[in-house]
Amino acid sequence: MTETLQLAGLEFEVRRSDRRTTFGLTVDRSGELVVHVPSNTSGDELSGWINKKLLWVHRKLALKEQTAPKLLGPEYVSGEAFSYLGRRYRLKLVERQEHPLHFDGARFTLRRDARPAERHFRHWYISAGCDWVARRVEALSARTASRPCRVEVRDLGFRWGSCGRNGVVYFNWKLLQLPVRLADYVIAHELVHLREGHHGPEFWAALSRAMPDWQKRKDALASGAKEYLVFGLSV
Numbered sequence: 001m002t003e004t005l006q007l008a009g010l011e012f013e014v015r016r017s018d019r020r021t022t023f024g025l026t027v028d029r030s031g032e033l034v035v036h037v038p039s040n041t042s043g044d045e046l047s048g049w050i051n052k053k054l055l056w057v058h059r060k061l062a063l064k065e066q067t068a069p070k071l072l073g074p075e076y077v078s079g080e081a082f083s084y085l086g087r088r089y090r091l092k093l094v095e096r097q098e099h100p101l102h103f104d105g106a107r108f109t110l111r112r113d114a115r116p117a118e119r120h121f122r123h124w125y126i127s128a129g130c131d132w133v134a135r136r137v138e139a140l141s142a143r144t145a146s147r148p149c150r151v152e153v154r155d156l157g158f159r160w161g162s163c164g165r166n167g168v169v170y171f172n173w174k175l176l177q178l179p180v181r182l183a184d185y186v187i188a189h190e191l192v193h194l195r196e197g198h199h200g201p202e203f204w205a206a207l208s209r210a211m212p213d214w215q216k217r218k219d220a221l222a223s224g225a226k227e228y229l230v231f232g233l234s235v
C-alpha cells in the first residue's frame with residue numbers, strides 16, 4: 001500500500017527504504033510529490049522536514065504550471081466538436097447563411113467569413129444557456145435554501161462562478177460546455193455563498209446538506225473538465 005501524507009493542502013507520497021540514510025523530495029512530470037526517506041523515519045521527523053521544503057515545492061509547482069502546455073483554442077474547421085452541457089455537436093462551415101453561427105439542435109453551422117468565431121459562440125452559449133441556468137438555480141436553490149435576486153451568464157475570466165453583493169450570482173458562459181452534474185456543482189457552490197461568504201466549515205456543511213456528493217463533483221471538475229472545454233478558462 002502506498003503511504004501518503006497530507007500537508008499544507010498538498011499530498012506527498014512517502015517511499016521508505018532501508019538503504020536510504022538521507023531525505024529526498026521529487027516533483028514528477030504530472031506534479032506528483034514523492035518523498036524518499038530512511039525506513040525508520042517517524043511521522044514528526046517527516047512532516048518537520050517537509051515543512052522546511054514547502055517554499056521550494058510551491059516554486060516547483062508554479063514553474064510546472066507555467067510551462068504546462070496551454071489549452072489550444074478552437075480552429076473552427078468542419079468536423080470540430082463543441083460541447084454543450086456535456087454533449088458534443090459537430091461544426092460545419094458554410095458559405096452563406098443569415099446569421100454567422102446557427103445551431104439546429106444537431107449541429108452548428110458557421111459562416112466561413114465569420115472566423116475566428118469565439119464571440120459568436122459566446123453569444124450562442126449565453127442565449128442558449130441563460131434559461132437553463134435560471135432553471136437549475138431555481139431547482140438547486142430549494143436545496144441550498146438561498147435564492148439570488150438575479151442571475152447573470154457572462155464572461156468571468158478564470159472563474160466558473162461568482163457571488164456578487166446584493167444577492168446577484170454570476171456564471172461563466174464557458175460553464176455551459178460542462179456536463180450537468182459538474183455545472184450543478186458550480187451553481188450549488190455559488191448559491192451557498194449567498195449565505196456563507198467564505199469557505200469555512202459552515203460553508204462546506206451547508207453544501208453537503210444541499211449536495212451530499214459535492215466532493216466527487218468538485219474533483220471531477222478539477223480533473224476531467226478539460227475534455228469538454230473547447231473554450232478554456234482564461235488565466
Ligand SMILES: [Zn+2]
Nearest residue numbers: 189190193199
Ligand atoms: Zn467559493
